[in-house]
Amino acid sequence: MTAPVRLEVENLAWGPPGRPPVLSGVSFALAPGARLAVIGPNGSGKSTLLRCLYRVNRPTAGVVKLDGHDLWALGPRETARRVAAVLQEAPPDFAFTVREMVEAGRTPHAGAFGDRGGATVVEDAMARMEIAGLAGRRFATLSGGEKQRALIARALAQQPGLLVLDEPTNHLDIRHRLEAIELLKGLDLTIVATLHDLDFAADMADHVLALEGGRPAAFGPAQETLAPALIRRSFGVEAEVTPWRGSLRFAYRLPEEGA
Numbered sequence: 001m002t003a004p005v006r007l008e009v010e011n012l013a014w015g016p017p018g019r020p021p022v023l024s025g026v027s028f029a030l031a032p033g034a035r036l037a038v039i040g041p042n043g044s045g046k047s048t049l050l051r052c053l054y055r056v057n058r059p060t061a062g063v064v065k066l067d068g069h070d071l072w073a074l075g076p077r078e079t080a081r082r083v084a085a086v087l088q089e090a091p092p093d094f095a096f097t098v099r100e101m102v103e104a105g106r107t108p109h110a111g112a113f114g115d116r117g118g119a120t121v122v123e124d125a126m127a128r129m130e131i132a133g134l135a136g137r138r139f140a141t142l143s144g145g146e147k148q149r150a151l152i153a154r155a156l157a158q159q160p161g162l163l164v165l166d167e168p169t170n171h172l173d174i175r176h177r178l179e180a181i182e183l184l185k186g187l188d189l190t191i192v193a194t195l196h197d198l199d200f201a202a203d204m205a206d207h208v209l210a211l212e213g214g215r216p217a218a219f220g221p222a223q224e225t226l227a228p229a230l231i232r233r234s235f236g237v238e239a240e241v242t243p244w245r246g247s248l249r250f251a252y253r254l255p256e257e258g259a
C-alpha cells in the first residue's frame, strides 16, 4: 500500500499549444491524507487542473510535486503507482468484465514475478464498492452508477497515494453518494475531487480550492471557505449556509432583480 502523498502545486499554468492559458497562477499544498474539493462554475478549469495532477496535461508553467518530486520527472509507471484517477469520461465500450476492469488497476504493480497479493486487493476493492456480485458482468452493460462504482474500485485496486476524482458522485443515487463520500473519508489517501454539489464538498473535504476563469479565487479550510460571499462571487447566486452535523448545508436562490 502506497502511503498518502504530500501534494504541492506551485504557480501552475496550462493551455493548449499556441493559445492563452485556460489555467494559471494555481498554488496550494496538501499534507499527506488531506482531502481537497475543487469547486467553481462550468468552464472554470477544474478538470484541466485534475489533468495536470494525473500527468496528462504537462504544465506550461509551474510544477506539480508529489512528496517533493516533480510529477514530470517521475516516469508514467511510477506516476501510476502513486496517482489514480476516476474520470467522468467512461471508458469506451470494450468487452472487459467488471473484474477485468478492476484488475487493470493492478497493472503498475505487476513486476517480473507477477503481482503478489493483487487478487486479494482486487476482491477487496470490489467488496468495498459493493460490486462483487457484478464481477462477471461486462462493464459496458452496467448502469451509470454501477460503472462509477467499478471505476472507483479500479482506482482503489491501484493502491495510490493520491486519488484524483472528477465528480465522483455523478450518477450515484442518494445513498450511494453518501456512502461514496464516507468511503473517501475513510481512505488513508490524499484526495483531490471536483464537486459541483457543495453539500458533498463540505462533507468530503477538509480544504476547498475555488477556481474562477482558470484562476484561484480562494483556497482554505472547507468550513471557512464555503461562505456566502464566495458562492455569490463564484456562481452569482445568493446562498444560505447552515452548519449541520459537523458539516454544512446550502440553500440557494437567484439574486433579486437589481440586487
Ligand SMILES: Nc1ncnc2c1ncn2[C@@H]1O[C@H](COP(=O)(O)OP(=O)(O)OP(=O)(O)O)[C@@H](O)[C@H]1O
Pocket (backbone or CB within 6 Å): 016, 022, 040, 041, 042, 043, 044, 045, 046, 047, 048, 049
Ligand atoms: N484541450 C483544450 N483545448 C482548448 N480549450 C480547452 C482544452 N481543455 C480545456 N479547455 C477550455 O478550458 C476551460 C476550462 O475547462 P475545464 O474542462 O477545465 O472546466 P471545468 O471547470 O472542469 O468545467 P465543467 O464544470 O463544465 O466540467 C473551458 O473553457 C474549456 O473549453
